[in-house]
Amino acid sequence: MILYLFRSFKMIYKIKKSWLFFTIFFRIANGFIPLIELWILQILINKVTMYITGNNDNLIIIVKLIVFQFFIIIVKSSLSNYFNVFDTKMEQMLDYYLGEIIMNKLISVPYYYYEIPSFYNHQYRILNNYGSRFLRPVKNLVEAVQNIISIVSYISFLYFIHWSLIFLGVVVAIPTLVIQYKYGNKKFAFHKDQSGKLREANYIIGLFGSKQSTKEIRLFKLRDKLLQRWKEIVLTNNKKYIRILNKQNRLSVGIDAFSGLLYALALVLIVYVIKIKKLSVGNFVTTIQSLKELQFSVNRISFLVALILESSLYIKDFFEFIDYEIDNKGTINEKIQLSLDNSRSIFSKGISVENLYYKYPLSDTYTLNNISFVIKPKEKVAIVGDNGSGKSTLIKILVGLYQPTQGKIFFSEKEIREIKDDDLRKNMTAIFQDFVKFAYSVKENIAFSDLDNITNEEKIKNVGLISGVDKLVEKLPKGYDTNLGKILPNSIDISGGEWQKIALSRALFKNSNIIILDEPTASLDPKSELSIFNQFMEIVKEKTAIFISHRMASARMADRIIVMKQGEIVEEGSHEYLMKKKGEYYNMYESQASWYQ
Known part of the structure; x- marks a missing residue:
């Protein structure tokens, strides 16, 4: 606990050392x-007593003491x-600094x-x-120092x-410290235990506001x-x-x-001592x-010590959060940093997936089972399958969001765990079905995918x-400068299909060797999706492209189709090959044929 408090002092010193110095000086x-006030009060009372009894008629001294x-x-x-x-200014600075860290x-x-x-x-x-x-x-600790001096x-x-x-006067501190410390721990443990429930309560509020x-x-x-669920959580928590x-x-x-009893005994003793010593x-x-x-x-100092111990639990919680180990890629990245200066060439030589397995945290079952395939440079591959077949999980592993539980993924001769995240992000782009609608x-x-070209209006318009x-922009009041959504002032909300086109534009704007689409056109009707994919295939003809789609007509455009079912690859080949095979893909395609007639 002391270590975490020391770290908090060190961080505050780094942010604004003057606050720490001035606060310590002020409290001391x-x-x-x-003590000065007591000394003045004692002299004042004695002078007033003498003045009233006629032993001293120097009123000026009394006035000076009152002025002092x-x-x-x-x-x-x-x-x-x-x-x-x-x-307050220091708290605001901490909000800013810690907010950035978080x-x-x-x-x-x-x-x-x-x-x-x-x-x-x-x-x-x-x-x-x-x-x-x-x-x-930190404030409580400095205030405790002030109280110690007092x-x-x-x-x-x-x-x-x-x-x-x-x-x-002092003996009353012992039970106070014990009680405050005991219940300080209880309150922190309570808040820690209830955090899941309170998150649910906030989630319900969010539902009502969305x-x-x-x-x-x-x-x-x-x-x-x-509302009843929210009431149960909040009222139970409060109770x-x-x-x-x-x-x-x-x-x-x-x-x-107990304190009052000690004070009463002390008063009796004071009266006795004053009489004996004739004070x-x-x-x-x-x-x-x-x-x-x-x-x-x-x-007060007993309360502060207990409060420091209680508050230190939050400090500990904070540092434990920011001390989370990210992964073990750092050492590898340092070793290969120099060899990846020309990283674009690595991502232009195809992808190889070997015996890939993956299971989610806290899960005992594998979402992906023994996945192996090769994607050639500039090849267009469609991954199809029912919901829950593992398509999106596979894509998240390919872009480096998840690390394989077993197996390897190679870009050229480099395994994905040996590639720096920055190089991976720079040379791949992906748009997911649950893409972000930036307000x-x-x-x-559009340009958020490539910040280096965010001012390149010609590229954005192309x-x-x-x-x-x-066509959407033509109807907007400020054209490409119009804010979207409903969060910022003077924004315009658009339809789901129009958001899909915005997201697709974001993927196309980034000049990556590999482009991945994870069902970003799901909100479009089948014919609109087909039109988008026709355009998409034209502009990515010199790139490697992977796309997921529920609609087989879109998959038909790919050079090769990978069919997944229950986390495994069950079929693989061209559209013509898979249709002749009359297996899983054939059944899926035939069930959707009427959509495009």
């Missing part, structure tokens, strides 16, 4: 102020308000992590108010009155069902948390009663005040002409 200075007290109040208030703003981590972890529910739970826990939560234990000041003052007052899902909620009258708080508060009441009224008042503040400071302009939606996007 604040720790001495109570007023000055201290103004200074404390000014510093406190200034540092509130200072802390997003970089999310995009760099192995893609298969997104198949694991515990990964979603972990990111849900750290994504809530991470700036303030990250800063909290405690030393009060102890020094009380020691000259009677040593037993120190014991009565244009796509709300139509089915209304159509199927799911409102009451989903369990309140139960923990009630137990903690009952014990806290007992601690407060002044100022001594009496400041002794009581010192004892009261000592008890408060001791309780940005048409131009950006791609739009090939894919048919130009």
Whole structure:
């Protein structure tokens, strides 16, 4: 735990060292102020007492002391308000800095992590108010130092009155620390345990706020069902948390009663000591005040220590998330970096898949079983099969999103695990069925696949002409600069088929040696899809192309067709060959023949 706290200090120091220095200085200075206030109060009371009894008629000293007290109040208030703003600015900087770290981590972890529910739970826990939560234990630690200085000041003052007052003021800290630490751990464990449920509650809220899902909620009258589910999760979560708080508060009441009893005993002792030592009224008042503040400071530091330990659990959770090991490719990449300077040539020499197996995390069954095939340079290959046959999983492995459980994939003589991710991404492009609909302009939606050419409007328009996007753009108010979707202001929403053409344009815009289409035209009618594929085949004639389609008429254009069923390749060959064979492909093609008549 100490190691994680040290790392948080180091990170804060790196972001803004001035905040750390000023905060420590401010807290240390604040720790001495109570002793100064006590000293002034004691002198003031004694002077006022003497003035009232007629032993001293110097009113100017009393006024000066009151003005000095007023000055201290103004200074404390000014510093406190200034540092509130200072802390808020630091939290904002942390939100920015940590947000960037988290997003970089999310995009760099192995893609298969997104198949694991515990990964979603972990990111849900750290994504809530991470700036303030990250800063909290550091602030608490510095505040604890301030309270320690105050405690030393009060102890020094009380020691000259009677040593037993120190014991009565400090002993209350022990049960406070135990209770706060115990229930701090319980609350963190509770939040960690409930993160999955709370994610579901947020998911339901998202369903109600989504244009796509709300139509089915209304159509199927799911409102009451989903709302009831949300209520059960939220109310159960709230009830369990309140139960923990009630137990903690009952014990806290007992601690407060114990503290009050000690304070009462201390008052009796103070009266006795003041009488024996014949001390002044100022001594009496400041002794009581010192004892009261000592008890408060001791309780506060016990609370802060427990809070630091509780908050450190979040710090630990955060660093465990960003410390996830990505994979073991780094060492290999360094070894082959120099040999891949001319990486485009590697991706222009075909693909070889040998004895490929894959199973998803937490699964005992293989999604792909002993897959082997070769794709020649510039060959056009269609992969067909029913839903669940493993087509999309195979594609995700080919583009490097998943690592094979067994088997190898070669681009030329290089195995995929030996190729840097940047080289892989640069020389391959893919558009999936669940492609992203970016809430940005048409131009950006197309050019996001090749940021080096994002300002090349001539290339963007040429791609739009090939894919048919130009006809859509003619109807848009700002042409290629029109924002799409419903998120940004002044955006225009478009149909599913038009989004498909945008996604296809994005794939064509990137000048890759290998182009993969994973059913991106599924929303188009069969004839429109056929038209798109005719254009697609024309523009990729000098490239290697792999495409997945449920529609056999599109597959017919390929040089070779791979037929998959239940994670295995069951047939392979040209359209003519497979039709003569009258097997799986023949049955699929015949069942769709009427679509194109």
